[in-house]
């Protein structure tokens with residue numbers, strides 16, 4: 001599992017204080033056992049910024065068994081960043097090519113083959129020449145997988161939002177159709193994964209995976225090598241941490257209230273009002 005830190009950067013960028021720290025988040029995730037770190041530096045730098053990409057690479061130098069996955073559109077600035085990482089001798093294991101437009105709200109579709117094929121072929125080769133594995137972000141279309149392999153891609157990342165949406169709808173007991181739709185989605189993803197593997201590709205998956213839908217996906221879609229998870233994982237990290245955090249702030253207030261200065265202020269009678 002690779003943890004996507006976009007949303008930590010998004011929160012940090014809302015002020016100029018440097019918190020929450022993307023680097024500390026990465027360190028905590030790696031210490032907890034995450035297999036890698038993912039970032040998706042978008043051209044508008046709304047979350048991950050150029051300096052984050054390099055600072056994280058420096059951090060990952062100290063974690064040699066973990067993977068650094070950078071996502072983005074190879075026709076924007078992604079390959080220039082990859083070249084700079086290599087020039088500085090920094091780690092870069094995987095580039096995930098995503099067909100997002102500039103300013104796109106979030107990724108919502110994969111590459112379309114053969115339409116995108118001829119422009120992808122040279123950038124795949126350039127990324128591989130830099131020593132990076134190349135994964136193509138793809139819809140779960142079994143018929144597209146052999147074409148992805150024919151372009152030289154090493155992996156595909158199956159875009160899992162449609163699966164996640166079907167899973168979330170199936171949680172609703174009033175909708176009998178929902179679980180049928182979920183089964184249909186799972187079959188589609190399993191068929192896409194099998195087609196990819198038969199073509200010689202390894203399979204990643206990501207987008208809107210979460211604690212509720214992850215196990216079902218991995219149980220029914222064979223041979224997934226890697227999942228990258230960001231939005232839900234960071235939201236969970238916040239929610240699972242509220243209690244401990246509020247307790248710590250209350251402890252600060254209690255410590256201040258117990259200080260001699262606070263005790264003295266409490267003992268001093270208020271000046272009577274006229």
Ligand SMILES: CC(=O)[C@@H](O)[C@H](O)COP(=O)(O)O
Pocket residue numbers: 004006007040071098105106107137206207230
């Ligand atoms: C490719 C993919 O599914 C994720 O990287 C997703 O694009 C996350 O990007 P945001 O965090 O900007 O929504």
Ligand SMILES: NCC(=O)COP(=O)(O)O
Pocket residue numbers: 004038071157205206207208209228229230231232233
């Ligand atoms: N490649 C998908 C990813 O990195 C994270 O997507 P999400 O969990 O933020 O939807």
